[in-house]
Amino acid sequence: MQLLKDKIIKEGKVLSPTVLKVDTFLNHQIDPLLMKEIGHEFATRFTNEVITKVLTIESSGIAPATMLGLEIGAPVVFARKRKSLTLSDNLFTASVHSFTKNVTSDIAVSRDFLHADDNIIIIDDFLANGEAVKGLLHIAEQAGANVVGVGIVIEKGFQDGGKNLRAQGVRVESLAIVNELEEGKVTFAEEEAE
Ligand code: G4P
Ligand code: NA
Ligand code: NA
Numbered sequence: 424m425q426l427l428k429d430k431i432i433k434e435g436k437v438l439s440p441t442v443l444k445v446d447t448f449l450n451h452q453i454d455p456l457l458m459k460e461i462g463h464e465f466a467t468r469f470t471n472e473v474i475t476k477v478l479t480i481e482s483s484g485i486a487p488a489t490m491l492g493l494e495i496g497a498p499v500v501f502a503r504k505r506k507s508l509t510l511s512d513n514l515f516t517a518s519v520h521s522f523t524k525n526v527t528s529d530i531a532v533s534r535d536f537l538h539a540d541d542n543i544i545i546i547d548d549f550l551a552n553g554e555a556v557k558g559l560l561h562i563a564e565q566a567g568a569n570v571v572g573v574g575i576v577i578e579k580g581f582q583d584g585g586k587n588l589r590a591q592g593v594r595v596e597s598l599a600i601v602n603e604l605e606e607g608k609v610t611f612a613e614e615e616a617e
Contacts, residue, residue, distance in 0.1 A: 424464050424598040427576070428611055430457060431599060437607045441579070442523070449548055449576060453486050461598060462490025465574040468596045469544060472571040476500060476541045478563065480530060480555050483548040487576050491546060500537065502530040502559060515565040517558035523551060530558050532566075539567035550575040550597060553584025560593070577601060580612050 436444040448454035465487070474495055479488035480502040492499040504519075505528065514531040521527070537543070545559045556573055563570050572594030578585050580600045588595050600612035 424461070426457065426460055427599045430454070431577070431601075431609055435609055437604045437609060440604050441582070443577065443579070443601060443604055443609065445577070449486070450483050458486045458490045461487045461576060462492075462494045464598055465491045465544070465546065465596070466494040469572060469574070472542065472544070474542050474544050474571060476537065476543050476568075477546055478502070478532070478537070478543050478559055479546045480504070480559060484546055487548060487574075488546040491544070491574065498536075500532060502532050502562060504528045504530055515562040517561040519554050519558040521554060530555075530562070532562050534566070537563065537566035537568055541566065541568040543568050543570050545570060545573045546575075547573075548576045550578040550584045550588075550595070551582045553582075553588055556584065556588060572596060574598075 430448055434447040438444050446452060448457055474497050477488045477492045477497055477499040479485060481504055485501050488499045513534050515534060515537065516529055516531045519528055519530050543563050545556055547555055550556065560570060573588060575595065575597040578597035578600045580602045585595050585597065601609055602612045603610040
C-alpha cells in the first residue's frame with residue numbers, strides 16, 4: 424500500500440536493526456485518514472470473504488480493526504491483555520510470549536462475543552514473531568469459529584511470524600512488508616502485492 428509506505432518513509436524512525444518506531448500515526452498518535460484508507464485496503468483484499476467479526480488485540484490493533492469494521496459493517500472485538508487472569512469460565516484465553524519485550528501475557532476475550540458461526544478476520548498493527556496472532560488464532564479456535572485470514576499493517580519480513588503462519592496455510596495480507604532496517608533506512612519487500 425503506497426500511501427502507508429510513503430508515511431513509513433516520511434515519519435518512521437529506525438530505532439535498531441529490528442525495531443521501527445511509528446508513533447506519529449499508529450502506536451501513539453493516530454492518523455485517522457490513513458487508518459480509514461487502511462480499513463478500505465483490508466476490505467478490498469478480503470472482498471471475496473463474508474466476514475462477521477473483526478478480531479484484534481489491544482491497544483494498537485484497535486484503530487485499524489475499527490476502520491475495517493466500519494467499512495464492512497462488522498463488529499470489532501479486541502482481546503484484552505492481563506498480567507494474570509482472574510479465574511473466569513466465561514473467557515477464551517491464550518498465553519502470548521513477546522520475544523521483543525521478553526514478557527508473557529495472558530489475553531482474553533469474553534465468550535459472549537465470539538461464536539461457532541462467526542467468520543473472523545484477525546487484524547494487528549505489527550507482525551514480528553507472530554505470537555500475538557497465534558494467540559488470537561487459538562482464541563478463535565476455542566470459539567469454534569472460522570478464520571478467513573489475517574490482516575497486518577506492518578510486517579517485519581526478517582522475522583518469522585509471517586513465514587510460519589503462511590506455512591500453516593493461514594492467509595496473511597500485510598499492507599507493508601519491511602525487509603530490512605539497516606543504517607536507519609527502511610527497505611520494503613519487492614514482492615508485496617499492491
Ligand atoms: P509478535 O506478536 O509478532 O510475536 O510480536 P512481538 O511479541 O515482538 O511484539 C510485542 C509488541 O511489540 C507488540 O505490541 C508489537 O506490536 C510490538 N512490535 C513488535 N515489533 C515492533 C516494531 O518494530 N515496531 C513497533 N512500533 N512495535 C513493534 P504490544 O506490546 O502488543 O503493544 P500495543 O502497541 O499494541 O499496545
Ligand atoms: Na499489536
Ligand atoms: Na504494537
